[in-house]
Amino acid sequence: MPILIEVDEIADGWETLVKEIMKDGKDVNDERGSLTKEILNVMVSIKKPFGKDAGGDFFNIQSNSNDISNIRVPEGYFWKGDRLKTYSEQFISDDKQGFVYTYGNRLRAHFKGVDQINEAIERLKNCRESRRAISITWDQVIDSKNDEVPCMILVDFKIRDDKLYTTALWRSHDIYGAWFPNAVGLSYLAQYVSERVNASIETITIHSISAHIYEVNFKEAQELL
Numbered sequence: 001m002p003i004l005i006e007v008d009e010i011a012d013g014w015e016t017l018v019k020e021i022m023k024d025g026k027d028v029n030d031e032r033g034s035l036t037k038e039i040l041n042v043m044v045s046i047k048k049p050f051g052k053d054a055g056g057d058f059f060n061i062q063s064n065s066n067d068i069s070n071i072r073v074p075e076g077y078f079w080k081g082d083r084l085k086t087y088s089e090q091f092i093s094d095d096k097q098g099f100v101y102t103y104g105n106r107l108r109a110h111f112k113g114v115d116q117i118n119e120a121i122e123r124l125k126n127c128r129e130s131r132r133a134i135s136i137t138w139d140q141v142i143d144s145k146n147d148e149v150p151c152m153i154l155v156d157f158k159i160r161d162d163k164l165y166t167t168a169l170w171r172s173h174d175i176y177g178a179w180f181p182n183a184v185g186l187s188y189l190a191q192y193v194s195e196r197v198n199a200s201i202e203t204i205t206i207h208s209i210s211a212h213i214y215e216v217n218f219k220e221a222q223e224l225l
């Protein structure tokens, strides 16, 4: 059964997801031989990705400028500070920086140099209600053979009533170790687009087809219950 989780902040989404998987996840052995607990098809809808006080209509001035350093990190979590910022920058940079792939590179340069994010921005500038502002990362030609392949497959932007709605699909999602930085990186990308299309950031929705937790994290994850 697909699950929908609606939360205010990214950290709330992470905590709820971790609990949900530890409670109801089924044992699955992956192709590297790791035991995981897994739920299929979870959507987390984050209403205030930059925190409850971010962005709003302070003194009636629409502010689109949000800072990822204001995003609340779950207590004691290992992704934080500069590490989180560096990771987020990879989401909007076309430079692969020596990695097998980065989302920024796949989105902005990998496919014959096409900058899909700018194309999406142009689509939205041409028609604010466009349904075509979509970018993909999966390259069937190389990803069907490689071992290290993108987990986030697509990012979609919609503007409705001058608000930017961001949706991304992960084929495979390490909820304990990667969902949180992924969500922060996606928010950073949403911020980049929102500034260029002049729309404030609304809900960010993350769809994880396989949402799993690895055995090495069971103990810490269990402690959140």
Ligand SMILES: O=c1ccn([C@H]2C[C@H](O)[C@@H](COP(=O)(O)O)O2)c(=O)[nH]1
Pocket (backbone or CB within 6 Å): 030, 031, 147, 149, 150, 151, 152, 172, 173, 174, 175, 178, 179, 182
């Ligand atoms: O942005 C990313 C990149 C990787 N992973 C995780 C998901 C899987 O646990 C693992 C990749 O393993 P495969 O699904 O490719 O087997 O990495 C993420 O959660 N997010």
